[in-house]
Amino acid sequence: MNFTIQNVLIPAEPGYQTIDVQIQAGRIAAIAPNLEVIGTVVDGRHKLLLPGFVNAHTHSSEMWQRGIIPPAPLELWIAELYDFAPPDPEQVYLSALGTAIETLLSGGTTVVDHLTLIPGQEIETIAAAVRGYREVGIRAFVGPLIQDESLTASLPAGGKAWEPLPCAETAESLLMLMQEVVEKFHRPDEGIEIMVAPTGFQLCSDELFKGLVALSQQHQLCRHTHLLETKAQKMLAHEKYGCSAVQQMQHLGFLGAKTSLAHCVWLDDADITLLAATQSTVVHNPLSNLRLGSGIAPVFKYLQAGVNVTFGCDGAASNDSQDLLEAIKIGSLLHDVTDFDYRNWISPRQAIAMASLGGAKGLGLAEELGSLTVGKQADLVLYDLTRLALLPRTDPIGLLVLGRPTEAVHSAWVKGDRVVADGQVVNVDVDQLRQTLFDRSEWVFNRHSLNVQQFETHYRSVMGLPT
Amino acid sequence: MNFTIQNVLIPAEPGYQTIDVQIQAGRIAAIAPNLEVIGTVVDGRHKLLLPGFVNAHTHSSEMWQRGIIPPAPLELWIAELYDFAPPDPEQVYLSALGTAIETLLSGGTTVVDHLTLIPGQEIETIAAAVRGYREVGIRAFVGPLIQDESLTASLPAGGKAWEPLPCAETAESLLMLMQEVVEKFHRPDEGIEIMVAPTGFQLCSDELFKGLVALSQQHQLCRHTHLLETKAQKMLAHEKYGCSAVQQMQHLGFLGAKTSLAHCVWLDDADITLLAATQSTVVHNPLSNLRLGSGIAPVFKYLQAGVNVTFGCDGAASNDSQDLLEAIKIGSLLHDVTDFDYRNWISPRQAIAMASLGGAKGLGLAEELGSLTVGKQADLVLYDLTRLALLPRTDPIGLLVLGRPTEAVHSAWVKGDRVVADGQVVNVDVDQLRQTLFDRSEWVFNRHSLNVQQFETHYRSVMGLPT
Numbered sequence: 001m002n003f004t005i006q007n008v009l010i011p012a013e014p015g016y017q018t019i020d021v022q023i024q025a026g027r028i029a030a031i032a033p034n035l036e037v038i039g040t041v042v043d044g045r046h047k048l049l050l051p052g053f054v055n056a057h058t059h060s061s062e063m064w065q066r067g068i069i070p071p072a073p074l075e076l077w078i079a080e081l082y083d084f085a086p087p088d089p090e091q092v093y094l095s096a097l098g099t100a101i102e103t104l105l106s107g108g109t110t111v112v113d114h115l116t117l118i119p120g121q122e123i124e125t126i127a128a129a130v131r132g133y134r135e136v137g138i139r140a141f142v143g144p145l146i147q148d149e150s151l152t153a154s155l156p157a158g159g160k161a162w163e164p165l166p167c168a169e170t171a172e173s174l175l176m177l178m179q180e181v182v183e184k185f186h187r188p189d190e191g192i193e194i195m196v197a198p199t200g201f202q203l204c205s206d207e208l209f210k211g212l213v214a215l216s217q218q219h220q221l222c223r224h225t226h227l228l229e230t231k232a233q234k235m236l237a238h239e240k241y242g243c244s245a246v247q248q249m250q251h252l253g254f255l256g257a258k259t260s261l262a263h264c265v266w267l268d269d270a271d272i273t274l275l276a277a278t279q280s281t282v283v284h285n286p287l288s289n290l291r292l293g294s295g296i297a298p299v300f301k302y303l304q305a306g307v308n309v310t311f312g313c314d315g316a317a318s319n320d321s322q323d324l325l326e327a328i329k330i331g332s333l334l335h336d337v338t339d340f341d342y343r344n345w346i347s348p349r350q351a352i353a354m355a356s357l358g359g360a361k362g363l364g365l366a367e368e369l370g371s372l373t374v375g376k377q378a379d380l381v382l383y384d385l386t387r388l389a390l391l392p393r394t395d396p397i398g399l400l401v402l403g404r405p406t407e408a409v410h411s412a413w414v415k416g417d418r419v420v421a422d423g424q425v426v427n428v429d430v431d432q433l434r435q436t437l438f439d440r441s442e443w444v445f446n447r448h449s450l451n452v453q454q455f456e457t458h459y460r461s462v463m464g465l466p467t
Numbered sequence: 468m469n470f471t472i473q474n475v476l477i478p479a480e481p482g483y484q485t486i487d488v489q490i491q492a493g494r495i496a497a498i499a500p501n502l503e504v505i506g507t508v509v510d511g512r513h514k515l516l517l518p519g520f521v522n523a524h525t526h527s528s529e530m531w532q533r534g535i536i537p538p539a540p541l542e543l544w545i546a547e548l549y550d551f552a553p554p555d556p557e558q559v560y561l562s563a564l565g566t567a568i569e570t571l572l573s574g575g576t577t578v579v580d581h582l583t584l585i586p587g588q589e590i591e592t593i594a595a596a597v598r599g600y601r602e603v604g605i606r607a608f609v610g611p612l613i614q615d616e617s618l619t620a621s622l623p624a625g626g627k628a629w630e631p632l633p634c635a636e637t638a639e640s641l642l643m644l645m646q647e648v649v650e651k652f653h654r655p656d657e658g659i660e661i662m663v664a665p666t667g668f669q670l671c672s673d674e675l676f677k678g679l680v681a682l683s684q685q686h687q688l689c690r691h692t693h694l695l696e697t698k699a700q701k702m703l704a705h706e707k708y709g710c711s712a713v714q715q716m717q718h719l720g721f722l723g724a725k726t727s728l729a730h731c732v733w734l735d736d737a738d739i740t741l742l743a744a745t746q747s748t749v750v751h752n753p754l755s756n757l758r759l760g761s762g763i764a765p766v767f768k769y770l771q772a773g774v775n776v777t778f779g780c781d782g783a784a785s786n787d788s789q790d791l792l793e794a795i796k797i798g799s800l801l802h803d804v805t806d807f808d809y810r811n812w813i814s815p816r817q818a819i820a821m822a823s824l825g826g827a828k829g830l831g832l833a834e835e836l837g838s839l840t841v842g843k844q845a846d847l848v849l850y851d852l853t854r855l856a857l858l859p860r861t862d863p864i865g866l867l868v869l870g871r872p873t874e875a876v877h878s879a880w881v882k883g884d885r886v887v888a889d890g891q892v893v894n895v896d897v898d899q900l901r902q903t904l905f906d907r908s909e910w911v912f913n914r915h916s917l918n919v920q921q922f923e924t925h926y927r928s929v930m931g932l933p934t
Binding site: 014015066070076101231316320321347388391392406433434437442446 | 861
């Protein structure tokens with residue numbers, strides 16, 4: 001399908017211009033005034049066209065636990081998450097639909113799903129999520145969340161008696177699994193890519209990292225992992241490696257231009273220099289960093305060092321929203337309290353660029369996505385500027401980023417296919433999805449974690465908290 | 468009108484219960500299972516009933532400048548705000564409508580409007596805002612924003628040459644104005660109250676504060692002001708008074724159980740003790756504190772000292788949203804990064820209580836509002852728990868506070884009048900309001916502040932920023 005968007009606002013330098021945009025064969029074919037009509041005409045009046053954003057880090061199936069875990073530090077939060085039985089493949093499919101839809105309706109055209117695997121049904125898990133993403137029509141990078149150490153290994157010993165439990169998984173079996181996953185699901189031309197995505201150094205052996213780096217090189221895959229989300233992880237890295245986790249990642253060959261690293265809250269200046277030198281991307285997840293009390297990532301330092309930074313919602317059990325505009329707003333404003341010099345603050349236009357071109361860069365797609373450029377793939381979002389939250393009219397991007405627009409996405413295209421039209425998801429019946437999610441869940445009135453107590457005493461001791 | 472809400476979820480200790488709620492003659496008449504039907508039946512199934520929240524600090528007419536001022540520190544942001552011509556009374560009316568509607572649709576049944584007055588049309592300004600609030604049916608506390616010193620007086624000298632300009636207003640004329648305002652508009656029984664609301668110590672004389680305290684005592688009015696939003700203000704207080712601003716407020720008799728203080732970012736421990744001792748209320752505005760880089764208010768310290776804390780959206784030129792659920796989410800999660808001990812963190816239920824009963828307390832209405840208690844006035848909000856962002860079902864309050872629900876307000880009552888039904892504002896045609904706001908505004912493509920340059924050199928110098 002081809003489209004001609006007429007008389008739409010797009011950002012210009014300076015200001016905005018009103019213009020026509022042609023979408024042809026999946027790409028932006030032309031941007032100019034008064035273009036010849038090709039395909040379907042879309043009325044762009046009172047609307048703003050932007051490149052689609054990237055929800056650059058989430059865990060889709062956490063949607064089944066959203067709203068339920070109280071604010072707690074990552075190490076205890078994750079223990080509580082382990083209380084819940086794994087979802088079944090149908091649930092994975094449903095939460096992929098939900099994640100894709102919430103992402104699309106808040107400006108995202110690409111989702112990076114660091115996907116929790118159902119034990120014994122790993123291939124089925126990925127198949128279910130991919131089915132959901134294909135159905136919605138969103139571009140998806142799926143990074144199966146794998147680890148060959150047990151959860152207890154993720155806490156530093158801190159000089160105390162703390163013996164991690166063994167883990168059932170081995171690097172060898174996981175690498176074989178990943179080989180199969182790549183063969184079965186990695187289809188870049190169709191907008192579905194597999195990433196190598198070890199959970200994080202706190203749960204993975206060097207052997208697993210090395211094997212995944214080799215696999216990524218063999219198939220030109222993106223690399224993705226959690227990195228230094230918490231102070232406890234920073235302590236652990238020094239215990240485990242005798243150096244920083246970033247230095248170890250570099251040593252293992254994991255950093256690079258197609259590597260994106262979720263969180264990066266606890267890096268020091270030398271680490272930041274390494275990220276810049278390797279052209280690695282930081283995925284900033286401001287909401288989960290607040291909710292888990294992880295800290296405020298040093299985003300101004302990253303930007304000043306030339307490190308590419310983009311935004312993620314993180315999984316819905318630690319945010320608990322997949323609203324990308326919320327992540328962009330908070331992720332850009334949060335840092336103003338870390339530096340009195342407002343000349344370093346992130347402007348709404350910078351935030352938009354970080355969320356679009358910054359996201360594309362982290363996936364090795366800066367030449368293909370992330371800006372309104374003729375020849376790039378048409379991953380585009382059209383915002384209705386007549387929503388109450390975007391009125392009165394002032395600066396469209398200021399309103400979008402600094403406000404709290406809801407229901408503002410009028411249309412969205414991925415690879416030139418229109419996946420949202422008139423504010424409605426085109427390919428999925430959202431009301432039916434709501435009914436299914438409702439039917440497959442129940443109110444939780446009063447629960448207590450079984451797993452947290454196993455960790456809490458040691459956690460408080462090693463973090464120096466009063467017992 | 469009377470109502471019987473049937474089979475609705477309400478919070479219980481622990482968990483929730485499904486129950487009926489009767490609304491009669493403006494009050495909560497009964498809360499029990501299987502109540503006799505009185506008045507209109509409302510189906511409460513799959514819905515959560517909570518007391519209405521208070522949007523405890525905003526400036527409604529800033530809606531005309533939302534989205535337009537880039538992130539900047541308060542002192543430069545306000546200089547930029549002064550670039551804009553004052554609104555006309557019709558614009559004040561329209562932005563009061565918009566503020567009331569956005570507040571209602573995000574769970575608020577009361578708005579505290581620290582209202583900027585149009586010079587020479589002060590009474591007309593208040594009349595216009597009150598007309599808007601009465602029309603929507605929201606409970607409104609209007610505090611006319613008054614000051615008898617010029618904007619230049621709000622910057623500390625910091626030992627530099629800095630001579631504040633004179634101000635056209637006098638304390639005497641402002642106090643006469645306020646006397647008239649109280650007589651004309653203060654109607655507590657009708658849900659419209661006038662507050663004494665000097666802009667802040669940085670722009671007001673002791674004489675003005677004292678006169679307003681006397682007026683508030685004469686008419687039992689609430690008191691409201693900005694307090695120590697920025698580091699510059701803390702510096703100024705010591706220059707101006709030789710003591711902290713809080714000590715000066717106490718000296719002037721401004722603190723008390725019906726006094727609410729917006730921001731309170733830069734208080735020290737002795738100040739906090741004073742707030743607790745006087746039962747004053749802190750209004751936390753997390754979004755504007757981030758956007759203006761003011762800092763993170765020490766909210767855990769307030770709570771630990773027994774100071775009442777509630778939430779505000781702040782004006783739409785410094786947030787730029789009137790979404791109270793956003794303020795509650797960010798205002799409760801933001802502080803997790805200030806204290807590693809998660810036992811001090813704010814739970815979703817605490818956040819809800821701060822936004823409802825905490826808001827009522829700050830307005831001297833804790834006996835009348837803020838909880839689901841038989842006999843209290845029926846300021847209530849019914850949330851539709853089947854919205855996509857609130858699914859799958861888990862913990863309803865967790866989903867509401869930690870998620871990012873949109874269009875979740877099914878119904879709202881103020882003084883027992885239903886002002887939102889089936890997700891629609893009852894008394895105002897929102898589509899027509901959108902059209903009017905659209906018609907009365909235009910896109911701003913490229914603007915530069917005229918006023919900022921007057922302040923910037925001195926600001927950078929006195930704040931120790933590189934020039």
